[in-house]
Amino acid sequence: xxxxxxxxxxxxxxxxxxxxxxxxxxxxxxxxxxxxxxxxxxxxxxxxxxxxxxxxxxxxxxxxxxxxxxxxxxxxxxxxxxxxxxxxxxxxxxxxxxxxxxxxxxxxxxxxxxxxxxxxxxxxxxxxxxxxxxxxxxxxxxxxxxxxxxxxxxxxxxxxxxxxxxxxxxxxxxxxxxxxxxxxxxxxxxxxxxxxxxxxxxxxxxxxxxxxxxxxxxxxxxxxxxxxxxxxxxxxxxxxxxxxxxxxxxxxxxxxxxxxxxxxxxxxxxxxxxxxxxxxxxxxxxxxxxxxxxxxxxxxxxxxxxxxx
Amino acid sequence: xxxxxxxxxxxxxxxxxxxxxxxxxxxxxxxxxxxxxxxxxxxxxxxxxxxxxxxxxxxxxxxxxxxxxxxxxxxxxxxxxxxxxxxxxxxxxxxxxxxxxxxxxxxxxxxxxxxxxxxxxxxxxxxxxxxxxxxxxxxxxxxxxxxxxxxxxxxxxxxxxxxxxxxxxxxxxxxxxxxxxxxxxxxxxxxxxxxxxxxxxxxxxxxxxxxxxxxxxxxxxxxxxxxxxxxxxxxxxxxxxxxxxxxxxxxxxxxxxxxxxxxxxxxxxxxxxxxxxxxxxxxxxxxxxxxxxxxxxxxxxxxxxxxxx
Numbered sequence: 001x002x003x004x005x006x007x008x009x010x011x012x013x014x015x016x017x018x019x020x021x022x023x024x025x026x027x028x029x030x031x032x033x034x035x036x037x038x039x040x041x042x043x044x045x046x047x048x049x050x051x052x053x054x055x056x057x058x059x060x061x062x063x064x065x066x067x068x069x070x071x072x073x074x075x076x077x078x079x080x081x082x083x084x085x086x087x088x089x090x091x092x093x094x095x096x097x098x099x100x101x102x103x104x105x106x107x108x109x110x111x112x113x114x115x116x117x118x119x120x121x122x123x124x125x126x127x128x129x130x131x132x133x134x135x136x137x138x139x140x141x142x143x144x145x146x147x148x149x150x151x152x153x154x155x156x157x158x159x160x161x162x163x164x165x166x167x168x169x170x171x172x173x174x175x176x177x178x179x180x181x182x183x184x185x186x187x188x189x190x191x192x193x194x195x196x197x198x199x200x201x202x203x204x205x206x207x208x209x210x211x212x213x214x215x216x217x218x219x220x221x222x223x224x225x226x227x228x229x230x231x232x233x234x235x236x237x238x239x240x241x242x243x244x245x246x247x248x249x250x251x252x253x254x255x256x257x258x259x260x261x262x263x264x265x266x267x268x269x270x271x272x273x274x275x276x277x278x279x280x281x282x283x284x285x286x287x288x289x290x291x292x293x294x295x296x297x298x299x300x301x302x303x304x305x306x307x308x309x
Numbered sequence: 310x311x312x313x314x315x316x317x318x319x320x321x322x323x324x325x326x327x328x329x330x331x332x333x334x335x336x337x338x339x340x341x342x343x344x345x346x347x348x349x350x351x352x353x354x355x356x357x358x359x360x361x362x363x364x365x366x367x368x369x370x371x372x373x374x375x376x377x378x379x380x381x382x383x384x385x386x387x388x389x390x391x392x393x394x395x396x397x398x399x400x401x402x403x404x405x406x407x408x409x410x411x412x413x414x415x416x417x418x419x420x421x422x423x424x425x426x427x428x429x430x431x432x433x434x435x436x437x438x439x440x441x442x443x444x445x446x447x448x449x450x451x452x453x454x455x456x457x458x459x460x461x462x463x464x465x466x467x468x469x470x471x472x473x474x475x476x477x478x479x480x481x482x483x484x485x486x487x488x489x490x491x492x493x494x495x496x497x498x499x500x501x502x503x504x505x506x507x508x509x510x511x512x513x514x515x516x517x518x519x520x521x522x523x524x525x526x527x528x529x530x531x532x533x534x535x536x537x538x539x540x541x542x543x544x545x546x547x548x549x550x551x552x553x554x555x556x557x558x559x560x561x562x563x564x565x566x567x568x569x570x571x572x573x574x575x576x577x578x579x580x581x582x583x584x585x586x587x588x589x590x591x592x593x594x595x596x597x598x599x600x601x602x603x604x605x606x607x608x609x610x611x612x613x614x615x616x617x618x
Contacts, residue, residue, distance in 0.1 A: 021330045023348070038573045039332070100570065257610050261409065264347045264575035264606035297573035301566050301617060309614050 001144035001236070003186040006151035006179060009052040013152055016084065017041060017048050020153070022160040025263055028278060031289040033161035037153055038267055038297025043104070044223075045153050045176055045295050046077035046140075052149030053138055054081045062087050067135040069093075069126035071117070071222050072101030073296050074140040079110035092129045098222060100300025118216050121227055141175030142230030151179025157291050158184065164191055165288035168274040170295045171195035171202050171244060172224040174233030180293065181240035192288075195237070195244040196277040198224050198252065198270070203244035205229050206237065220249045220307065223270030223296060245282040252276045253307060259294070260308075268299040269307075310453035310545070312495040315460035315488060318361040322461055325393065326350060326357050329462070331469040334572055337587060340598040342470035346462055347576055347606025352413070353532075354462050354485055354604050355386035355449075361458030362447055363390045371396050376444040378402075378435035380426070380531050381410030382605050383449040388419035401438045407531060409609025427525050430536055450484030451539030460488025466600050467493065473500055474597035477583040479604045480504035480511050480553060481533040483542030489602065490549035501597075504546070504553040505586040506530075507561065507579070511538050512553035515546065529558045529616065532579030532605060554591040561585045562616060568603070569617075577608040578616075 018041055023034045037045035054066060065088035068078040075091040082089035089110040093102060094117035105112055115125050130137035139146060153176070158164065167184050171177045181193045195202055199217035205228075213228045229237065247255075252269045255276035259265040267275075274292045277283045299307075327350055332343045346354035363375060374397035377387040384400040391398035398419040402411060403426035414421055424434050439446035448455060462485070467473060476493050480486045490502045504511055508526035514537075522537045538546065556564075561578045564585035568574040576584075583601045586592045608616075 021348075039330075043573060260575055260613070261610050264352065266569055266573035266575060301570050304569070305614050305618050308610060309618055 001148055001182060003183060005144060005148040006155055006183055009048070009148040010152045010155055012052050012055050013048055013149065016051060019156055022157060023263055023265070027262055029285060029290070031287065032278070032285065032292060033157065033290065034263070034275070034292045034294050035153055035157040036265060036294045038265060038271055038294055042073070042076040042080045043296055043298040044073035044077065044271070045150055046073040047080060048152050049146035049149035049175055050074065050077035050138060051081040051084065053143065053145040054085050054087060056145050057136060061136045065089060065135045066138050067091065067130055067133045068138040068140065069122055069129060070140055071225050072097050073223055073298055075105045076101060076108065076298070078138050079105045079108035082110065083108050090133055090135060092125060098300050098303050100303065101298055104298070117225065141173030142232050144232070146175045147178040147233065149179070150176040151183045153293065154180035154183040158187060161291060163188055163289060164291045166192050166194070166285055166290040168194050168196055168277055168283060168290065169293045170224065170270050170273045171197045172270065173226050173230045174202065174237050175230070176293065176295060177241065178233045178236040181236065185240050192242045193240060194283055195241055196247060196274045197244060198247060198273060200246050201226060202229050202237065203246065205234060206241065206244060220252060221270040221273055223268060245277050247273050247276040247280060247282065251280040255279050257308060265294065266297045266299065267294055268296050271296040310457055310491060312492060314453060314457040315464055315492050318457040319461045319464055321361050321364050322357055322458065325360060328465055331466060332572055332574070336571060338594060338599070340596065341587070341594065341601060342466065342599065343572070343584070343601045343603050344462055344466040345574060345603045347574060347580055347603055351382070351385040351389045352605055352607040353382035353386065353580070354459055355382040356389060357461050358455035358458035358484055359383065359386035359447060360390040360393065362452065362454040363394050363396060365454050366445060370445045374398060374444045375447050376400065376439050376442050377447040377449065378431055378438060379449050380534050381406050382532055382607055384414045385410060385417065385607070387447050388414045388417035391419065392417050399442055399444060401434060407609050407612050409612065410607055413607070426534065450482030451541050453541070455484045456487040456542065456545070458488070459485040460492045462602065463489035463492040467496055470600060472497055472598060473600045475501050475503065475594055475599040477503050477505055477586055477592060477599065477601045479533065479579050479582045479602060480506045481535050481579065482539045483511065483546050484539070485602065485604060486550060487542045487545040490545065494549050501551045502549060503592055504550055505556060505583045506553060507533050507556060507582060509555050510535060511546065512555065514538050514543060515550065515553060529561060530579040530582055532577060554586050556582050556585040556589060556591065560589040564588050566617060574603065575606045575608065576603055577605050580605040
């Protein structure tokens with residue numbers, strides 16, 4: 001996957017995905033630009049990749065319908081993209097996924113099955129689900145079409161903010177990171193790309209030089225529940241990611257509160273984590289023109305009040 | 310005041326005020342456009358009018374400094390505008406104003422005095438404060454420069470959304486309404502303009518044909534605590550406003566929850582009230598291209614959690 005693939009995805013998404021706003025905050029610094037994918041359709045960047053993936057399917061694949069496994073945002077993205085393209089969708093979701101996310105997927109007309117995410121690795125559960133359903137499986141991250149779609153967020157950010165020296169990206173499976181890193185390293189080769197995560201699985205994998213496996217993590221960033229980085233995305237990240245930093249639950253909550261009060265932004269925990277890295281001082285831009293990906297806002301009012309109360 | 314005054318204000322504000330995003334929601338309807346002044350500097354539309362007013366002052370007026378009385382958003386707007394223009398500011402605020410608003414005004418470097426808003430009409434308290442301080446008084450709404458600044462929000466909305474048949478505007482003192490109604494009636498004379506309020510003082514005044522006075526209302530829309538419409542704004546509203554509808558606290562809270570969950574927007578009660586009028590069915594667009602002003606987002610996390618919990 002290269003910059004041309006991302007540009008092709010941008011053409012597929014033109015007029016379908018929202019061009020989300022870029023916000024600034026003097027408190028964060030004069031050269032800090034927040035790309036607000038919380039305002040993306042489906043409430044997160046995931047729509048970009050899912051729609052790009054589904055658009056690439058041939059007639060036979062579309063006719064079989066699509067299925068996916070996801071803790072929430074990818075589920076919504078696949079359900080919404082499938083509805084837009086007139087494709088049948090079935091989604092396997094963890095039974096403890098936030099109710100707001102379950103309700104949204106249902107609202108987009110997809111069929112839902114639930115499973116216990118603490119009893120079976122996601123990859124295995126997804127594979128079994130796809131075999132049983134005989135539908136086209138839509139990976140949440142480990143595919144160049146998904147990453148190219150996600151990378152269009154970085155393309156727009158650079159168009160709106162101008163040249164950047166530093167880009168902070170929430171990292172789970174690595175689809176958003178693979179797409180965004182590909183874009184910025186192609187356009188501004190000197191820029192640093194830093195991933196931000198809650199569990200440390202990506203950081204430790206990069207340090208080890210191979211994908212490590214961890215137990216299902218228990219932190220508040222439900223968008224980053226992976227036990228292992230993606231296979232293909234890991235190779236991209238090894239090549240393009242300069243560093244990965246970790247944020248604690250308290251740091252994430254502080255960032256969500258800051259974004260609510262000061263920027264009037266609704267974020268979910270994984271959506272606020274790159275901002276948390278700045279606020280907590282894990283990354284110090286020191287004058288660098290800095291892009292920050294706010295990856296999603298699907299926290300749900302009830303959970304937000306619970307987290308903040 | 311006419312469209313040219315609003316266009317002149319737009320030139321004054323160019324590069325100083327944010328051009329706030331316009332959002333859409335399929336749930337609200339295909340032709341509904343939300344102008345999100347919650348993302349304006351200072352967290353509300355008020356910055357537009359205050360900055361335009363302060364920019365019009367002569368050297369002597371600037372040297373004396375400026376003062377204002379406000380429950381919050383106008384206070385922040387005057388404090389922020391004064392800081393930008395290098396003018397000294399003192400603000401009289403109700404002692405029960407939301408803590409987030411008091412803190413923000415303090416943060417902008419203005420001096421704060423507090424008073425009991427249930428013991429003295431705001432107009433009287435403001436007059437006494439201005440006399441005592443011998444500073445230039447900045448009215449929150451009852452001045453063409455304030456209204457012309459506020460009207461730039463409607464100008465931008467029409468540029469981004471195209472022609473509108475209907476415009477819903479939160480109405481308190483009437484500055485935002487006077488500015489926005491002037492713009493849309495000049496550009497699209499057939500469009501209907503509807504005010505939305507919590508207390509009914511504007512509706513009853515328009516029905517009576519004169520400004521009535523009510524006791525300080527006790528509802529959650531702290532941005533609409535006025536006991537009487539403005540003198541000048543009332544004359545503008547008599548001429549240009551087609552109707553005024555009321556929303557209850559519960560309807561406002563439902564709109565705040567909807568905007569949080571579905572549009573990822575942080576709104577304060579008076580900021581959500583025009584959306585509440587749509588959701589509660591007090592206004593039925595029935596296919597009309599509809600603009601909705603979201604006037605502000607300064608609710609503060611703690612108060613939001615309290616209201617929603």
